[in-house]
Amino acid sequence: MAELEVKMMVGSDGVAVITISNPPVNAFAVSIIAWLKEKIEQAMSRDDVKAIVLTGKHRKFSGGFDINVFRKVQQTGKLSLLPDLSVDLVVNRIEDAKKPIVAAIEGLALGAGLEVAMGCHARIATPNAQLGLPELSLGIIPGAGGTQRLPRLLGLPKALDMMLTSKPIVSQEGHKLGLIDAIVSPQELLKVSRQWALDIANNHKPWARSLHLVDKIGSLSEAHKILTIAREKAKITWPNMPQHIACIDVIMEGILHGGYHGVLKEAKVFNKLVVSDTSKGLVHVFFAQRATSKVPNVTNIGLKPRSLKKVAIIGGGLMGSGIATAFIIHNIYVILKEVNPKFLLKGIKMIEANVRGLVAKRKLTQSKAEKALLMIKGVMDYSDFKDVDMVIEAVIENVELKKKIFNEIEKICPPHCILATNTSTIDLNLIGQTLTCQDRIVGTHFFSPAHVMPLLEIIQTEKTSPQVILDLMTISKFIKKVPVVVGNCTGFAVNRTFFPYKQSAHILLLLGVDLFRIDRLIKNFGLPMGPFQLEDLTGYDLAVAVAKEFATAFPDRTFISPVVDLLIKNGRNGKNNGKGYYVYEKGSKPKPDNMVLPVIEESRRVANLMPQGKTVAMTDEEIVEMVLFPVVNEACRVLEEKIVVKASDLDIASVLGMSFPSYRGGIVFWADVVGSKHIYTSLKKWSEKYGNFYKPSRFLEERAMNGVPLSAPINTGSRARM
Numbered sequence: 001m002a003e004l005e006v007k008m009m010v011g012s013d014g015v016a017v018i019t020i021s022n023p024p025v026n027a028f029a030v031s032i033i034a035w036l037k038e039k040i041e042q043a044m045s046r047d048d049v050k051a052i053v054l055t056g057k058h059r060k061f062s063g064g065f066d067i068n069v070f071r072k073v074q075q076t077g078k079l080s081l082l083p084d085l086s087v088d089l090v091v092n093r094i095e096d097a098k099k100p101i102v103a104a105i106e107g108l109a110l111g112a113g114l115e116v117a118m119g120c121h122a123r124i125a126t127p128n129a130q131l132g133l134p135e136l137s138l139g140i141i142p143g144a145g146g147t148q149r150l151p152r153l154l155g156l157p158k159a160l161d162m163m164l165t166s167k168p169i170v171s172q173e174g175h176k177l178g179l180i181d182a183i184v185s186p187q188e189l190l191k192v193s194r195q196w197a198l199d200i201a202n203n204h205k206p207w208a209r210s211l212h213l214v215d216k217i218g219s220l221s222e223a224h225k226i227l228t229i230a231r232e233k234a235k236i237t238w239p240n241m242p243q244h245i246a247c248i249d250v251i252m253e254g255i256l257h258g259g260y261h262g263v264l265k266e267a268k269v270f271n272k273l274v275v276s277d278t279s280k281g282l283v284h285v286f287f288a289q290r291a292t293s294k295v296p297n298v299t300n301i302g303l304k305p306r307s308l309k310k311v312a313i314i315g316g317g318l319m320g321s322g323i324a325t326a327f328i329i330h331n332i333y334v335i336l337k338e339v340n341p342k343f344l345l346k347g348i349k350m351i352e353a354n355v356r357g358l359v360a361k362r363k364l365t366q367s368k369a370e371k372a373l374l375m376i377k378g379v380m381d382y383s384d385f386k387d388v389d390m391v392i393e394a395v396i397e398n399v400e401l402k403k404k405i406f407n408e409i410e411k412i413c414p415p416h417c418i419l420a421t422n423t424s425t426i427d428l429n430l431i432g433q434t435l436t437c438q439d440r441i442v443g444t445h446f447f448s449p450a451h452v453m454p455l456l457e458i459i460q461t462e463k464t465s466p467q468v469i470l471d472l473m474t475i476s477k478f479i480k481k482v483p484v485v486v487g488n489c490t491g492f493a494v495n496r497t498f499f500p501y502k503q504s505a506h507i508l509l510l511l512g513v514d515l516f517r518i519d520r521l522i523k524n525f526g527l528p529m530g531p532f533q534l535e536d537l538t539g540y541d542l543a544v545a546v547a548k549e550f551a552t553a554f555p556d557r558t559f560i561s562p563v564v565d566l567l568i569k570n571g572r573n574g575k576n577n578g579k580g581y582y583v584y585e586k587g588s589k590p591k592p593d594n595m596v597l598p599v600i601e602e603s604r605r606v607a608n609l610m611p612q613g614k615t616v617a618m619t620d621e622e623i624v625e626m627v628l629f630p631v632v633n634e635a636c637r638v639l640e641e642k643i644v645v646k647a648s649d650l651d652i653a654s655v656l657g658m659s660f661p662s663y664r665g666g667i668v669f670w671a672d673v674v675g676s677k678h679i680y681t682s683l684k685k686w687s688e689k690y691g692n693f694y695k696p697s698r699f700l701e702e703r704a705m706n707g708v709p710l711s712a713p714i715n716t717g718s719r720a721r722m
């Protein structure tokens, strides 16, 4: 069978099996939809066809509508590129067909995949097939009647939950809930589906048209109540996104006026949302995340990843124990080395607590947790390092100590072993200077807590071998991290890009802007918390240490604020001692602490930034821009220096490492939406008023002047191998 094809085979039993093929996930590309319509038409007109089975090749039903088409619609604004799935395909040709159609589902049916299947007259699935409507995660609502048929098949509460959270269920649950008619083995899937289709044709099984079902919807007042609660919750949980409320409204339309009206309204709302900024951002993030797997001269040179079965971690502190947890919960054997029994016990206890925490949050089953804890061995010397495939050193940020450790492990570990250092700032070349195995040295920057945060920065030097990078990318996907390969510089991609974030907030504070207002505005923008609350959370010691690193690396543009030193002098250590910008009491949310205001006043006097000692008046918009444009400015330098392979890598890194709102597409994507010219002129204006910290970078200036998007690739030369 060709790669992109819809094929029909009519058996002697009178069943036409229509198979779609569009690897890897059988997405409904425009041509697939056209051919599918054609095959259904042929099956309807052939006298020898009594019934139809619709299925997918490559052991998958379908991963949904082709998301590439959304990207084209968003780039061109041409809604006409979207084929009519809702009425023409799913209602007219499938649900209202004169011959029964059964969906034979293996592997997955997501988005339009499940929507087409719900239009069929029955659904047979293999065990553990993923069934879901994840469209809201793309900034749209389910199309092709999904918003109408899912509630009719499952009832409102479960259907709402699946749509609003974009989380799939497996076929066994679908069977219990009435979405799936039977579960069978992959070997039996077609046989059972054919017979089922014939049974419907012969009136031995019900000919169900799900758009017409009403029994699971309940009374109007019940539905109204459920949808009102869902609407209130959606406003709080997804405040900046339009698709959640839109989805609820469209469901309501169908309940009030019938499923078919719901389908028509759904199509209208869908077309409006698909060209919204939210959808543009989320579709960009979808592709950007997948594009991190493509690293020039690593993933395109025919290398095969080696399997890494045993990993040693040096240092059982917060990072080391988090990293160890990330490996053992995915069945990778870990040797944890510490310097004495006390530290080792502390590390092991932290790992146990991490694992228990995952069980409590239902992210891990009890039996998997027990298995995971058998995958760790604590040691105090290197004797178990002789057959490890990778070492990750995760001791404190001290170059001399790291150098000493690397000299030791180079001698003891096997010649294929990857030697990684987990650092957030230190130059890898310093660590590997005296070693002979520089091609095996690599940086891993896990984000804390390492067993939870999804990003892993993989830092390559000019000497790191492509095989080592490929192996690390592969194992990080195995432990469910998104690897972003970056170049070597202070702070690497994420911390480097975001180092001006808190500094700019401090400048605003010292210009007289209320700190809680700054935090509130940044939270409204979509970050989980503002810069001051973040500082409270990460700890002031870290803030001081990191500020020093950046002041040394980028003295021309580092702002040293007096605030943190004064807070520490006044007995405030942030969340650590329950008192920072906020007060922290057990069991309650952080509360703004007005007692901090005298310290802020003193800081303002020391810094003396306010013109004539007067507070600078600013709009909300200006405040957000003054915090975030310096970040964009640094992102431009990161792009120019080719610290990342491509701009979209920085978008993903900002979303997964800094929780930059995904619906804004990441830092560079957002900057392009705002426009480089506006960012440049604002920074220029501020640099004239408030100094070098805001001075626009050369890259930003050039792009703004020439009207070139910041995300456009750089054509000249290459850094390292990227």
Ligand SMILES: C[C@H](O)CC(=O)SCCNC(=O)CCNC(=O)[C@H](O)C(C)(C)COP(=O)(O)OP(=O)(O)OC[C@H]1O[C@@H](n2cnc3c(N)ncnc32)[C@H](O)[C@@H]1OP(=O)(O)O
Pocket (backbone or CB within 6 Å): 024, 025, 027, 063, 064, 065, 066, 067, 068, 085, 108, 110, 111, 112, 113, 115, 134, 135, 138, 141, 142, 143, 144, 146, 287, 290, 291
């Ligand atoms: C009208 C309808 O209501 C609208 C819709 O149907 S919108 C689409 C709804 N469907 C989705 O959102 C599902 C999106 N896909 C996924 O979640 C995951 O890809 C998956 C669970 C299907 C498979 O995951 P996994 O095996 O890890 O593979 P993954 O790396 O994500 O994808 C493999 C490739 O398929 C592509 N792909 C996956 N789903 C796709 C889709 N729906 N359209 C186009 N390409 C798709 C990916 O971009 C990737 O391409 P690449 O190899 O060139 O980078």
